[in-house]
Amino acid sequence: MTVDEKPAPRAKPWIYEAPVYKGGQAEIDGQRAVKLSSNENPFGCSPMAKEAYARAAEDLALYPEGSAAILRKAIAEAHGVDPERIVCSAGSDEVLFLLARAYLTEGDAIIKSEYGFAIYGIAARQMKAEIINAPEDDLVPSVDAFLQAMTPEVRLVFVANPNNPTGAYLPFSEIKRLHAGLPSDVVLVIDEAYAEYIDQEDYETALELVEGAANIVVTRTFSKIHGLAGLRIGWCYTSPEIVDVLNRVRSPFNASVPAQQAAAAALKDKEFIHASFKHNAIWLRTMTEEISALGLRVYPSVCNFVLVEFPETLGKTALDADRYLQSKGFIVRPMTGYGLPNCLRISIGKEEHCRGVINALTEFQQASGS
Ligand SMILES: *Cc1c(COP(=O)(O)O)cnc(C)c1O
Secondary structure: OOHHHOOOOOOOHHHHHOOOOOOOOOEEOOEEOEEOOOOOOOOOOOHHHHHHHHHHHHHOOOOOOOOOHHHHHHHHHHHOOOHHHEEEEOOHHHHHHHHHHHHOOOOOEEEEEOOOOHHHHHHHHHOOOEEEEEOOEOOEOOHHHHHHHOOOOEEEEEEEOOOOOOOOOOOHHHHHHHHHHOOOOOEEEEEOOOHHHOOOOOOOOOHHHHOOOOOEEEEEEOOOOOOOHHHOOEEEEOOHHHHHHHHHHOOOOOOOHHHHHHHHHHHHOHHHHHHHHHHHHHHHHHHHHHHHOOOOEEEOOOOOEEEEEOOOOOOOOHHHHHHHHHHOOEEOEEOHHHOOOOEEEEEOOOHHHHHHHHHHHHHHHHHOOO
16 A cells, blocks of 8 residues: 555645645746736845845844834834834735635635735635625726625625736825715725835825824735835734734734844835836836827836737737737736736836837737738
8 A cells, every 4th residue: 555545634625725826937848937916026125225134134034022112113103103002924925815814714705806916715715704806997997896795794804006917096085985885894905015116195194094003904014115025024003902813813923033133224215215116107108198099908006017808809809918018027916817818918018118019019010910
């Protein structure tokens, strides 16, 4: 009898049914290529963050202080918020999983918007909770749809503002209306991973709503504009009751010292943040305009990526475009997993990469299907 015939350990059955998150591809045929598939900062991170990270290497033998006091203090100063209401985490994804772990069990449900960020559903399924998808209006989340989707089983409501992969956002008035329409014992999670990129009159971070409510969690990350995705560091802002819950379910040293030090330094480098913002604003607009001019639909985005829709015509599909872009050395993100098989999500890269993508798509549009 071989080892293989003996029964293997089995996890809880629903664990095998939870989808596995698939990150952006990084290589083409084993070769490093221009990666525009994960919404990373094309300029890397602040040199100040790198220095702080290197300095932290001196003390790697020591455990972190468990509450991430270094980083909570830096965040409180940078954002003018209360350090006692902050919980730091290994990327903001960790907060999403912690909330699921703490608030969901079999028979419970979450609401997310139809094309909301994938992690919400994965976190819910790991806890055997149901996912209710609130339909969107032309790829924009709808507050009415969220409110109509409410059932007594719902414990968590997730909204990414702005949203990945669509790039759409809800004005502050709509976020307030969503919160006002939810029962006080349902947690509203507002995921602001791209908040630093948005510059719209009617947009406001929901950080300021937290202090007036017991049931709001705002999540933020250092992975996007701060360019620290590889370090895994994020945070959330919430009520003292939810802070207490998160501190009970997280692992005791979930934010490493080098990550805290680098993130704290990144917050201070206003010049780097502004340069990243400015570059993005210019190229987000250029990519949107020039790709639209090729006859493709580009959904309005306020993030550091565009969502481009391709026709179903043989030779001109999203899949064909993806293949063509790969042949030119560009990796973008197919959206089949999101139920958007005709779309590609393309991160805003450096100028030469944005130009390269525009040129490649121009050639693709001219060549294919003819
Ligand atoms: C990138 C992203 C995150 C952040 O993930 P990290 O775990 O902080 O790297 C969270 N939410 C959305 C919508 C994102 O796109």
